Amino acid sequence: xxxxxxxxxxxxxxxxxxxxxxxxxxxxxxxxxxxxxxxxxxxxxxxxxxxxxxxxxxxxxxxxxxxxxxxxxxxxxxxxxxxxxxxxxxxxxxxxxxxxxxxxxxxxxxxxxxxxxxxxxxxxxxxxxxxxxxxxxxxxxxxxxxxxxxxxxxxxxxxxxxxxxxxxxxxxxxxxxxxxxxxxxxxxxxxxxxxxxxxxxxxxxxxxxxxxxxxxxxxxxxxxxxxxxxxxxxxxxxxxxxxxxxxxxxxxxxxxxxxxxxxxxxxxxxxxxxxxxxxxxxxxxxxxxxxxxxxxxxxxxxxxxxxxxxxxxxxxxxxxxxxxxxxxxxxxxxxxxxxxxxxxxxxx
Ligand SMILES: [Fe+2]
Numbered sequence: 001x002x003x004x005x006x007x008x009x010x011x012x013x014x015x016x017x018x019x020x021x022x023x024x025x026x027x028x029x030x031x032x033x034x035x036x037x038x039x040x041x042x043x044x045x046x047x048x049x050x051x052x053x054x055x056x057x058x059x060x061x062x063x064x065x066x067x068x069x070x071x072x073x074x075x076x077x078x079x080x081x082x083x084x085x086x087x088x089x090x091x092x093x094x095x096x097x098x099x100x101x102x103x104x105x106x107x108x109x110x111x112x113x114x115x116x117x118x119x120x121x122x123x124x125x126x127x128x129x130x131x132x133x134x135x136x137x138x139x140x141x142x143x144x145x146x147x148x149x150x151x152x153x154x155x156x157x158x159x160x161x162x163x164x165x166x167x168x169x170x171x172x173x174x175x176x177x178x179x180x181x182x183x184x185x186x187x188x189x190x191x192x193x194x195x196x197x198x199x200x201x202x203x204x205x206x207x208x209x210x211x212x213x214x215x216x217x218x219x220x221x222x223x224x225x226x227x228x229x230x231x232x233x234x235x236x237x238x239x240x241x242x243x244x245x246x247x248x249x250x251x252x253x254x255x256x257x258x259x260x261x262x263x264x265x266x267x268x269x270x271x272x273x274x275x276x277x278x279x280x281x282x283x284x285x286x287x288x289x290x291x292x293x294x295x296x297x298x299x300x301x302x303x304x305x306x307x308x309x310x311x312x313x314x315x316x317x318x319x320x321x322x323x324x325x326x327x328x329x330x331x332x333x334x335x336x337x338x339x340x341x342x343x344x345x346x347x348x
Contacts, residue, residue, distance in 0.1 A: 008028050008029045008030045008109070008110070009026065009028065009029075009111060009131050010026060010027050010028075010029045010034075010054070011024070011025075011026045011131075011133070012024070012025045012026070012050065012054075013176065013185060013186075014043065014046070014047065014050070016040040016042060016043050016070065018042065018070075019040060019069050019070040019179070020179045020180060020181045021038060021040050021067075021069070021070050021178065021179055022038065022176065022177065022178060022179065022180070022185075023036060023037065023038050023039050023040060023043065023047060024036065024037040024038065024135055024176060025047070025050060025051065025054075025056070026108070026111075026113075026130070026131075027054070027056045027057075027108060027109065028108060028109020028110055028111055030109060030110070031057075031108075031109035031110065032055050032056055032057045032109070032270075032312070033056075033057050033059050033107075033108040033109040034051075034056040034057065034058055034059065034108050034109070035058065035059055035060035035061070035062060035083070035106065035108050035113060036051070036058060036060075036061050036062065036077065036083075037062045037063075037064065037128065037135050038062070038063055038064055038067075038072070038137070038178055039061060039072060039073040039074065039077055040070050040071070040072070040073060041070065041071040041072065041073045041076070041234055041235060042070075043073070044073040044076050044077070044080075045322075047073065047077065048077070048080055048081075048315070048318065048319065049319075051081065051315060052287060052288055052315055052316065052319050053288045054288065055270065055286065055287045055288045055312070056315075057307070057308075057309070057311040057312050057315075058077065058081040058082070058083040058311060058315065059083055059084065059106070059107075059108050059311070060083055060084055060085075060086050060098075060106050060108065060113075061073075061074045061077045061078055061081075061083045061084070061085050061086070062074075062085075062086045062087065062106075062113075062128070063085075063086075063087040063091075063230070064087070064088075064125060064126055064127065064128070064135065064136075064137025064138065064139075064178055065087070065088065065091065065121065065122045065124050065125040065126065065137055065138060066087075066091050066093065066122060066124060066151065066227060066230045066231060067178075067226055067227075067230055068150065068151055068220050068222075068223045068226050068227055069179075069220040069221075069222060069223070069226060070222065070226055071222075071225065071226050071229045071230060071234050071235065072229075072230050072233065072234040073234055073235075074087075074096075074233050074234055075095065075232070075233035075234040075235060075236055076234060076235060076236065076237050078097070078233070079236065079237045079241075079242050079318075080237060080241070080314070080315060080318040081311060081314055081315045081318070082310055082311045082314040082315070082332055083311070084097035084098055085097050085098070085233060086098035086099070086100055086106065087099070087100065087124060087126065088100055088115070088117060088123075088124035088125065088126035089101055089124070090117075090119065090123040090124040091122075091123075091124035092124075092231070093124075093230070093231055093232075093233060095232055095233040096233065100115040100126055101115070101117070102115065102116060102117035103115065103116075111130055111131060112130065113128050113129070113130045114128065114129045114130065115127075115128060116128065116129060116134075116165050116166070117161075117165070118136070118137070118139040118140075118158075118161035118162070118165050118166065119152075119154070119157045119158070119161055120139060120145075120146070120148060120153070120154055120155065120156075120157040120158020120159070120160070120161045120162070121137070121138040121139055121145070121146030121147065121148060121151075121153060121158060122138075122146075122151045122152050122153065123151075123152040125137055125138065125139050125146070125161070127139055127140070127165070127166060129169070129173075132172070132173060132174055133173070133174045133176055134166060134169060134173055134174065134175050134176065134189070135176050135178075136166060136175055136176065136177050136178070137177070137178040138177075138178045138179065139158065139161055139162060139166065140162050140166050140175060140177065140192060140196075140199075141177040141178070141179060141180065142175070142177055142180055142182075142184045142186070142187045142192070143184075143187075143192070143195060143196055143197060144196070144197075144198060145158060145162065145196070145198055145199060145212075146158070146178075147212070147215060147217055148212045148213075149212075149213075149215065149217065150219070150223075151227070155208060155209045155212035155213060156205065156209060158208075158212070159199065159205050159208045159209070162199050163199070166189070167189060167192075167193055169189050170189065171188065171189050171190035171193075172188055172189070172190065173188060173189045174186055174187075174188050175187040175188055175189060175191075175192055198211050198212070237318070240321060240326070241318055241321045241322055243314055243317050243318075243330040243332050245329050245330055245331075245332075246333065247304070247329050247330070247331050248331060248333055248334045248338070249306065249331060249334045249335065249336075249338045249339045249342070249344070250334075250338070250342065251331075252265065252279070252304055252306070252331060252339075253339070253342070253344045255304075256279070256280070256281075259281070260301070262300055262301040262302070263300060263301055263302045263303070263304075264282075264283055264300050264302075264303050264304070265279050265281060265282035265283065265303070265304045265306070266282065266283050266284075266285050266297070266303050266304065266305050266306075267279065267282045267283065267284050267285075267306060267307070267336070268285060268286060268287040268290070268305060268306070268307045268312050268313055268316045269284070269286065269287075269307050269308055269312070269336065270286050271284060271286060273308065273336070274286075275348070276348070277336075277340070277346040277347070277348055278336070278346065278347055278348075279306070279336075279339065279344075279346075279347070280345055280346075280347040281347070282347075285297070287307070287312045287315065287316050290316055290319065290320060294320070294323065294325075297320065297325065297327075297328075298325055298327070300327060301327060302327050302328075302329060303327060303328050303329070304329045304331060305317055305328055305329070305330045305331060306331040306334075306335050306336065307335050307336070308335045308336050308337055309334070309335045309337055310331060310332040310333055310334060310335050311332070313330050313331055313332050313335065314330055314332040317330035317332070
């Protein structure tokens with residue numbers, strides 16, 4: 001067991017009212033590394049603003065499965081932040097950066113998110129566990145479960161997934177589903193084992209299959225668009241909001257002596273990180289604070305944005321580009337870490 005200061009685990013539950021979809025953002029407040037589960041396309045701006053204001057260095061954008069009811073913003077968030085996209089290996093989503101197997105763990109700061117393969121609603125359905133919380137997607141829902149009548153749905157598999165992979169967690173484990181349509185936000189294993197009308201109360205496989213095969217639900221309204229787009233990681237960001245500079249800290253080092261007064265290096269790390277050593281002459285505008293300085297940033301002919309490894313710089317770049325700034329060179333493939341390794345001059 002790692003010795004972790006639990007108070008540094010930050011967790012936010014977000015909601016898309018139109019589709020009843022929950023999105024989960026979590027990060028380590030010390031290292032700032034984080035991830036997001038099931039982001040909805042229509043909420044891209046809101047989610048990015050959260051990520052940005054909270055200073056999250058987004059490492060992973062995860063989908064619990066190939067959704068049929070909404071389009072993911074995994075592709076857009078990946079472009080916006082430099083995060084890697086991930087989902088279950090059976091999803092056959094070729095554009096994903098990471099295909100997760102049962103038991104795989106994604107690290108964010110001092111925490112780990114464990115993938116638990118829970119097929120049944122779809123083949124690729126994956127639940128996730130971290131810090132006493134299960135994110136169950138459409139496998140287990142509050143007093144319900146995902147339907148099994150399309151997209152490789154299989155009630156027998158879903159029964160096995162819920163009873164053998166999820167109900168084995170301790171009673172107090174919190175359950176955060178992919179959806180709710182009745183205003184409920186979370187449950188726990190004990191409550192679902194007791195009160196879930198489909199699979200709780202020691203339900204038998206036979207009765208569960210009978211219930212699932214007789215739900216007689218209409219298809220989701222947007223199933224064709226949603227599935228087609230989700231197999232492609234969703235939509236892409238508009239050009240101009242995508243960083244294509246390929247500019248590195250080594251390039252910056254070469255330019256440093258030649259910078260004009262109207263050109264500025266901006267370090268978007270925290271003040272603590274900045275105070276431990278920064279590029280000589282650079283200005284510290286911590287991620288999440290750039291709106292206060294937007295007119296100053298706009299007034300330069302050119303600004304060079306960097307952070308520690310590139311993820312925060314790319315996120316700030318996207319935010320500023322969305323507000324119409326076009327004078328930014330974003331260093332997103334490296335950062336202060338590489339600068340220090342190269343023994344370039346550091347100011348304190
Ligand atoms: Fe679903």
